[in-house]
Amino acid sequence: MKKNLVDEINKQITYEFFSAQLYLAMGSYCKEHGFDGFESWFMTQYQEEHFHAMKFYRYMHERGAEVIIKGFEDPKIDYTSLANVFEYGIEHESFVTSRINLLMDIATQNKDYAAIQFLQWFINEQVEEEDSFRSMLQKIKMVGEVGEGIYHLDKEAALRVFTPPVK
Numbered sequence: 445m446k447k448n449l450v451d452e453i454n455k456q457i458t459y460e461f462f463s464a465q466l467y468l469a470m471g472s473y474c475k476e477h478g479f480d481g482f483e484s485w486f487m488t489q490y491q492e493e494h495f496h497a498m499k500f501y502r503y504m505h506e507r508g509a510e511v512i513i514k515g516f517e518d519p520k521i522d523y524t525s526l527a528n529v530f531e532y533g534i535e536h537e538s539f540v541t542s543r544i545n546l547l548m549d550i551a552t553q554n555k556d557y558a559a560i561q562f563l564q565w566f567i568n569e570q571v572e573e574e575d576s577f578r579s580m581l582q583k584i585k586m587v588g589e590v591g592e593g594i595y596h597l598d599k600e601a602a603l604r605v606f607t608p609p610v611k
């Protein structure tokens with residue numbers, strides 16, 4: 445793999461671990477505010493992001509590229525509401541989408557067909573990620589953050605589980 449792609453994938457590994465950390469913080473905010481179901485939703489999201497990071501990690505080794513593990517900045521913890529958590533989540537996911545698109549641009553410029561094939565999984569995954577945040581925000585806004593509606597939505601959020609994709 446060419447150096448420019450290796451460098452950017454190494455950065456992406458950090459971003460994916462950062463995403464996990466961010467969603468852990470969001471889950472904790474939910475728990476502190478009595479939304480146990482949303483906490484569980486974010487723990488699933490946390491596991492997904494960890495899986496993403498490891499998928500990149502494994503791929504780098506498969507291609508004989510050097511993995512460089514780095515640290516990252518503190519995630520945001522001061523949210524103003526449940527809707528605010530999801531608004532910030534949407535913002536973060538659209539940033540990640542732009543990162544995946546950048547990786548795909550580089551792989552395409554490099555004519556690295558194997559990497560293009562590998563990255564396609566993430567292109568599709570980001571469509572799902574953005575949709576799951578957006579649709580949850582829509583539901584939160586629909587029912588509001590106090591009362592029976594949010595109580596049921598919280599219960600529904602708890603049903604989301606992490607199932608690692610086969611490959």
Ligand SMILES: [Fe+2]
Binds near residue numbers: 463492493496540
């Ligand atoms: Fe991710």
Ligand SMILES: [Fe+2]
Binds near residue numbers: 537
């Ligand atoms: Fe994500």
